[in-house]
Amino acid sequence: MTDTPQRPLRVLAAMSGGVDSAVAAARAAEAGHEVTGVHLALSANPQSFRTGARGCCTIEDSRDARRAADVIGIPFYVWDLADRFKEDVVDDFVAEYEAGRTPNPCLRCNEKIKFAALLDKALALGFDAVCTGHYAKVVLREDGSRELHRASDMAKDQSYVLGVLDERQLAHALFPLGDTVTTKEEIRAEAARRGLAVAKKPDSHDICFIADGDTQGFLAKRLGRAEGDIVDESGAKLGTHEGAYGFTIGQRKGLRIGTPAADGKPRYVLDISPVDNTVTVGPAAALDVTGLTAIRPRWCGTAPSGPGSYTAQLRAHGDETPVTAELVDGTLHVTFAEPVRGVAPGQAVVLYDGTRVVGSATIASTVRATSAV
Template sequence: MKVLAAMSGGVDSAVAAARAAEAGHEVVGVHMALSTSREARRTGSRGCCTVEDAEDARRAAERIGIPFYVWDLSADFHDLVVEDFLAEYAAGRTPNPCVRCNERIKFASLLERATLLGFDAVCTGHYASVRAEGPGGAASLHRSRDARKDQSYVLAVMGPEAAARSLFPLGEMEDKAAVRAEARERRLGVSTKPDSYDICFIPDGDTRGFLERSLGEAPGEVVDTEGAVLGHHRGTHGFTVGQRKGLGVERPAEDGRPRYVVDVDPASRRVVIGASELLSTTELEATDLVTFEELEPGRAVSAQIRAHGEAVPAQVSSIPSEGDPLLRVHLEQPVRGVAAGQTLVLYDGDRVLAAATLERRTA
């Protein structure tokens, strides 16, 4: 099989590419240049897709013995991921840029280019597994063996068609230590390279600062649930539901309890804060449903709303119809900090059933 291996410059993608080549596939490595700054340098272990990362990927490909290219996808990344991130925060929502990157870049733009060039599949270093266990033998997406590294949540929006053309050679690896050990055995220079973390296009980790620089200031009020003004802010885009620190409150609560962001309203430029119990909900509503398997009302599932959050027992209340675009899910136990824009992923055991985008909580 002709396989295009996405090589970020890290240890995971290098080992994945090596495993694909060892399995007998005709592998070509490609590094996706996503930064609009051609001189972007790596800072500590933050970020990815820098000049150093491209060189690390090139050296790994040479060691594996596969052709290697660098593709400039920075325009796609900026338009489809960065601009979406800014628009969502400006609308008072809380997006996950890694979900959007996987959906729109790694398994849309990259797969489209791979198809045009005659490749059969795309290989990445994600921690997840694809199996032919769906209805009629269709591709199904599963959690990885290493639950701590599992990335099925951020991959769920890819859908079954993209999953059928994807290889995740690390899905059955015991843990990250085993991946690094294999990289050492293969004499890949990235075996000790630190993991990247945080949002790759905000390498200093200052999300609020990035949003303020990009969206500007739009001063407004911080109020309680009764509308009393407690403080002021420089822009609602600096807040997300569930946030506790940096609220700009000028006096503590009368009962001394901590307060949290419970609502963000860009139209009125108001940030509403309140007690922690106001964050809990058992009812979820979501749009933009992507399914690996047909859902029916009453189906028992597990629901996850954060990449590293726990899945909780739930039941599908209703599915989208011609007159109602919403997927509704009832949780058997309340979860906190549900924010519009987050991704909802439904599981049956370790198998992904569906993904959707959360709207505002209803209860």
């Protein structure tokens, strides 16, 4: 059954300044909970205005969140978590790219900020739960344990970025939008009916702390430019780059290789070596992956024992693929039923049993169908 608390709770609603979190806070208040809104100030130097639909956590966003709280009729505060966000999310993001991996900062933010730093502070202040505008469901089982499930609307499901939550965190999480099978337009219409000015505000996209969307430029400012070689699978030099951190596994565009492939087909990034600052490119078929190992597993409940059959999701908006998986000495070993492409170390693999999220782990290595180098 879906987790619908029988008694009013003291709820801390994380309000980003967007429409989803505003409607979630309004629904929690309408359900009879004692709701307090909080906006997380995550940037040490917030811009006055976002650039179109990019970025978040700006002064404009905090003001939008405050106005929404006023309309809902709930208390509102701004909490400064900029130092914690920089250390746990931004610095981690830069370090992962420097090491040749492709991180997902949204997962890290959910794990370290919204359901660790924020939740811990909320519980210390006597709140029962943290409410967010994520599209996912917490299901209460008859034995009292909780499970994380996909949202009713698969098109908006965000359970992938919540796969880092453990059972304790799920026990204090509310996702009022998760049971809703509606379009985003209907959520906006609901916001308008409630008198929330954010009804027409564009969604934020890309990485919230890179407002202009230029990830390579952001990394270059922090890591410096370091010229290296772009080579093919045989090791032949095809071109140069200004930093291996500017590439991701499976990337096709922006390679700036003047020499065409012998077969005339596009080439993709196959490997990134931070040790010698080399980027290896090759044909799409060389991206096929048959398995992977993943570290730092986090389970949404009891850890699975022995090998099992699941589906896996490898990116926030990716498709599911059938797998077998087994935890061996703290490392998750995953084998795909059919080869998949574009799997990069640093990404998260999230396992599902039907709609239930089993857990998440960070990809450490992959097994290629054919050798990449």
